[in-house]
Amino acid sequence: LQGTIALAYDRSAFYRASFAQAGLGPNDVTCLEDLQKFPFTDKKILRQRQEAVPPYGDLVCVPVEEMVYLSASSGSTGVPTASPFTWADFEAWQDYEARLFWSSGMRPHDVYCHALQFTLFVGGPDVVGAMKLGALSIWAGTVPSERLLAIFQTWRPTVTWTTPSYAWYLGETARGQGIDPARDLTIRKIFVAGEPGGSIPQTRQRIEELWGADLYDYYGLSDIFGACAGMCEAKEGLHWAEDHILAEVLDPATGTPVPEGERGELVLTSLRKKARPLIRFRTGDIVSVTTEPCRCGRTHLRLNGVHGRLDDMLIIRGVNVFPSDIETVVRKNPDLTGEYRLVVTEEKHLAVLTVEVEHVEGLKGGLESLADQVRREIYGVLGIRPRVRVLAPATIERATHKAKRVFDQRGT
Structure with a gap:
């Protein structure tokens, strides 16, 4: 955390001015609680600074020569915002994706079909994490449903990743074509993200029954990196990438921490990302968390689920x-x-x-x-x-x- 604050202060004009306005500097972080003194960032700030200092904004901390990958938000709520990565950022991200896939039960003998969008979407490159794990990986992307089902029938993948809504839709589409997903296809694990449904037991159960497969909920955001939390095989919450991103759960109105287990806004601080570190980034996602050890033995913070977005409330x-x-x-x-x-x-x-x-x-x-x-x-x-x-x-x-x-x- 101290290294991230120092990097932001030394190399980002925005952060230097923001910290100075709050009367803070890199030496003002001596414990985790000190982070609460620092100002927030949010999507609006990212968008404004990108427009003021094009093309990447002045939160970036490396020259363009050190950037190797760029994702962007969908722009569904405004101008798309860029999220750059150095090679070290990208490698660390995909190492974590491999860890996450392993925790959900993926193994080198699996065949993985990546059914997420590749065009600028931060979830696209996560197929590399499956390859790092050793799984044969099919880069399908967001192809038409009939073509994706043909891929499932031809190359018989055992694992795929999509959204809860599309997993439901695709299963219904298969049945409409006379294909029983549970009997006629080989998908046995489905990773989902982008919507709260994967952590809602009733939704998860119905999709699992439709496919005859286990469903695992993941959480990620374009502003830091792809999936940064996900379910293990115990399915008792989403294990958080605490060695990459520090999470706070705050009252949206007061900005103060809520008691463990209560709902609040997820606020994130990146710990390793160099291209554009984010400090106290307000996600707009309403979550609850637990620090209780999981039945699987992992001890990282767990999300009980993403209950919704502030703008959907x-x-x-x-x-x-x-x-x-x-x-x-x-x-x-x-x-x-x-x-x-x-x-x-x-x-x-x-x-x-x-x-x-x-x-x-x-x-x-x-x-x-x-x-x-x-x-x-x-x-x-x-x-x-x-x-x-x-x-x-x-x-x-x-x-x-x-x-x-x-x-x-x-x-x-």
Whole structure:
């Protein structure tokens, strides 16, 4: 940590000015608690500094001659922000990916099909981690579903990586083609990231039943490196890369630490990255953590899961509602397909939440009684009674990457 603070101060004009404004310098870090005195960074700052000092911004700490790889955010919430790597950064990152894959049970005899996007996406190069482990690796990328299923049938991979929504969609697509994923394909491990679903037991169970495979949740972000936490074979939370990234869990409103196990915003400080270290980076992700040792024997901090993003959080009658809270209810009900969306409107200056779900084919009960059941179960979890609309099967559009769950129609 001291080395990272010193590097940022010595080589980044932004950090030097930011620290000076706070009256701080490299010598002001003598223990972990001292980090709390330093100012935050966030996506807005990265974007502003990249625009002010193009093309990479003034948080970078190495010349372009030392950069060997560049990823970028999707730009879905603004201008894409670049994340550069030196060769040492890249090697350390992929060494960690190999460690993570091993902890999830991948071995050199496995055949791994990498079904993540390669174009600027930080998850793309993680196939190198599988190769470092010794697994035969297929660089599939985000090909059409029919082609990916053909790859599965032809080269018979045992492991793949995608998003929870796409794992669900691909399994349904396979069944639509007369392919039983659990019987006719050889996928036995699925890594997922990009959405909270992999840590929601009800979602994980239904995808595992669809594929006849074990599902492991991963967490990563483009601003530091690919997957920096993931489930081991015990599936009791996501082991954090504490030797690479220091994690704080803070109250989003006050910026102070929350008690262990309570929800807060994940704030990260890189410990080894040289190209562009990040100090107290506010991710916008709401998580909870535990320091209890895992059944597997590993002792690193574990995420209990990513509960949602601050920008996806709804406040309904004073209650904080994340899509993942609703997903817990929807995915465990056998009379529902598992797809859902949240529609927010306004009536008499109050936010009104409508949960739209789909019933399965051949539903035996009535739609109103099913809606009442879902409403009661949501009340049991959240203490609110939203409106519930039960739609016909296949009404809600399926996602081939990250699913959009919240449709805020206030003011439209």
